[in-house]
Amino acid sequence: MVTLEVWYDQEPENDFGPGDPPILIRTEAELNDFIDRVLDETKDHEAPAMIQAVNADDPRSAVLQVGLGQTKGFIGYGAADGGWTHGEGDPDERVEYIYMGNVSEVRASVEVSIDGVRQGLVEFLGTGRKPSVIP
Template identity: 30%
Template sequence: MVDLEAWYDEEQDDAVTVRTPGELDAVLDTVAAWDGRIIVHLKPARPVDMNMRRRTLDVGVHGKADRGALVYNAPDGRWFSKAASDTNANQDERILYYYMNSDTEYPADAEIPLDVVRRAAHEYLTMEGQRPTASTWQTPPAWYPTAG
């Protein structure tokens, strides 16, 4: 298990440190009670090397809809959560999640059940920043901006 920093509220001066599953649930419960699609940015609090520092998980929470979305970033790439294959989302459709009042586009088929999002966040906590297995993953769509 690795301690995480959680960033999600534009009023935060410092990260909320998450050390236990209960502390992670408290953060996710807080955000799930808010209106709209909100991102909780999670990253290792004390990374042992540069690669660990760059393994982050953005946990999108849309509590009232019982849905969410994930973005996992690592040195070898970026992945979005992927809804079940029977979803009829167009490749160009987008939804907005908000990180500290800044909008972030996600593929429409990145929304998945909130319980899967929560399981993935818990895996990230216990697997020391590795990409969670609770979700199916997809690479970013062609319209998604690349780092540069």
């Protein structure tokens, strides 16, 4: 298992400062608790939350861009062999997510079930490598 360094904060204490410390996740239970926390905190928001995660044990780690909606989300894997999850949405349609107060758009075709996103994050926590939910 690796340690995940996760960047997520709906209400940063120092909005224009150097940033709040990342959240460190070391176990699957901590990861599931964190995902549940994000889903709970954002359940009434117009757009779902987005987080970033890296393998804290590897300074050259790929960055995961992760959307966490109530029923759907996505994972983008930022590396040479990177890619995105593939769902059944329209690739010409855009959906909005919120990352630290900023709107980000992704193609609707990258959205998969939230269970698929959870599975991908668990795999990344276990290996630090590209999750199998990304073809």
